[in-house]
Amino acid sequence: MATFFKTIRKTVKYWYVPAIIGALFVVLGIYLFTVPLETYATLTVLFSLSFLVTGLLETWFSIQNREELEGWGWHLISGLFSLAIGILLVTKPEISAVTLPMFIGFSLLFRAFQGLGFAFELKNYGVSKWGNLAIASVLGILFSFVLIFNPTFTGMSLVVMTALTFIFVGFSGISMAFMLKKLKNLPQKITKELKDKIEDLREEYYEHLEDRKRD
Numbered sequence: 001m002a003t004f005f006k007t008i009r010k011t012v013k014y015w016y017v018p019a020i021i022g023a024l025f026v027v028l029g030i031y032l033f034t035v036p037l038e039t040y041a042t043l044t045v046l047f048s049l050s051f052l053v054t055g056l057l058e059t060w061f062s063i064q065n066r067e068e069l070e071g072w073g074w075h076l077i078s079g080l081f082s083l084a085i086g087i088l089l090v091t092k093p094e095i096s097a098v099t100l101p102m103f104i105g106f107s108l109l110f111r112a113f114q115g116l117g118f119a120f121e122l123k124n125y126g127v128s129k130w131g132n133l134a135i136a137s138v139l140g141i142l143f144s145f146v147l148i149f150n151p152t153f154t155g156m157s158l159v160v161m162t163a164l165t166f167i168f169v170g171f172s173g174i175s176m177a178f179m180l181k182k183l184k185n186l187p188q189k190i191t192k193e194l195k196d197k198i199e200d201l202r203e204e205y206y207e208h209l210e211d212r213k214r215d
Contacts, residue, residue, distance in 0.1 A: 012065060012068050012069060012180045012181075013064045013065050013068060014061055014064055014065070015177055015178075015180035015181045016177055016181075017057055017058070017060075017061040017177070018058075018061070018173045018174070018176045018177040018180065019173065019174050019177030019178070020057060020177075021054045021057055021058060021170075021173050022169075022170040022171060022172065022173025022174035022175075022176070022177065023170065023173075023174060024050060024053065024054060024170070025050070025054070025108075025166045025167070025169055025170030025173065026166070026167050026170035026171065026174070027170075028046070028050055028166050028170075029162075029163040029164065029165070029166030029167035029170060030163070030167070031163075032159055032160075032162055032163035032166065033159070033160070033163050035159055036159070037157050037158060037159050040100070040158055040159055040162075041095075041100065044089050044093050044095055044100065045089075045090075045093065047086075047089055047100070047104060048085075048086045048087075048088075048089035048090045049086070050086075051082045051083070051085045051086035051089065051107060052082075052083060052086035052087070052090070053086075054079075054082050055079045055080065055081070055082030055083030055084075055085075055086055056079070056083065057079070058075055058076075058078055058079030058082065059075075059076060059079030059080060059083065060079075061075060061079070062074075062075035062076035062078075062079055063076070071117070071118065071121070074114050074117070075114070077110075078110055078111055078114055081107060081110055082107055082111075085103055085104075085106075085107045088103065089103065101147050101148065101158060101161070101162060102148055104147065104162060104165070105144045105145070105147035105148035105165065106144075106148060108140060108144045108147075108165050108166065108169045109140075109141060109144035109145065109148070111140070111169050111172070111173070112137045112138075112140030112141040112144055112168075112169050112172060113137070113141060114137075115133055115136065115137035115140065115169075115172035115173065115175070115176055116133075116134060116137035116138060116141065118133065118176055118179070119131070119133040119134035119137060119179075120134070122179055129179075130179065132175045133172060133175035133176055133179055136168055136169075136171040136172040136175050137172045139168040140165065140168040140169040140171075140172050143161065143164050143165040143168055144165055144169070146161060146165075147161050147162060147165050
């Protein structure tokens, strides 16, 4: 509800940034299907660069939208976490193929949970097709868990599991971006009279929260 009140008053900036991040993950996931298992550990530099780039993009996106999105802090945490993973992989290139999936899995797991939470926020105030984001996020969560705890699940190779995880988390990011685009366009479609009514409702909502805290 708080996200709706905040977004209804200001448009989301640079909604396409999560789409760029998602597209990078999807491309990386598709590329991984062409890589033999024996070279997995040698891809540390590629993984580190992807997390560094996406971390910088998401950190910048979160700061730009700190006044527009109630949950901008989650984007900031996700960006900083990706940056930390990227820096770790750069400074520790000797990380083995056994340890590498854990770092990748935890980073993508956080992003997938972030997407799922945002999907349910969209559902709460009636944004259509929120389920697409939810489904992609749930699949990202499942594959992230498998990548962390059992990367050779049902005979699938480590490379395949990593690729699928990147792809589903990437699609989650792309879906999130188009949902943000709808939020960006939403204030422009609302009349001044309706905005005033929503503003009154917003004040009542926060007054109700304050009364509950005092009780």
